[in-house]
Amino acid sequence: MGYIRAEEILPVEIIELIQQYVDGANIYIPRKQENRKEWGTETAYRYELQSRNALIYQDYLSGMTVQEIAESYYLSEKSIQRIIREKRRENVS
Numbered sequence: 001m002g003y004i005r006a007e008e009i010l011p012v013e014i015i016e017l018i019q020q021y022v023d024g025a026n027i028y029i030p031r032k033q034e035n036r037k038e039w040g041t042e043t044a045y046r047y048e049l050q051s052r053n054a055l056i057y058q059d060y061l062s063g064m065t066v067q068e069i070a071e072s073y074y075l076s077e078k079s080i081q082r083i084i085r086e087k088r089r090e091n092v093s
Contacts, residue, residue, distance in 0.1 A: 056080060057087035 003026070006015050018027075040046025052073070059069050066084070070077045 053083045053087060056083050060084050 006018070010018075040049075056069055056073060059072070060066070060080075064072075066077050066080050069075075070080045073080070
């Protein structure tokens with residue numbers, strides 16, 4: 001996320017009002033609720049994780065141990081257990 005200088009977009013009166021609360025500090029102004037996007041919608045990363053997790057579950061079903069899978073994907077055993085649990089729930093539903 002890049003920063004925009006307040007002077008480029010805000011009227012002087014608003015800048016002076018904000019300076020009463022935070023003078024010279026960086027602040028984050030969140031999006032309006034109706035403009036928010038879900039995590040991963042801007043990139044393909046969400047789909048890469050879903051694909052990876054499906055492969056992890058397939059490895060588990062094919063007989064690999066949690067420890068072997070964790071070492072193979074460079075994840076903790078707890079992470080692998082969580083992924084397996086989530087995939088198991090998806091397949092039951």
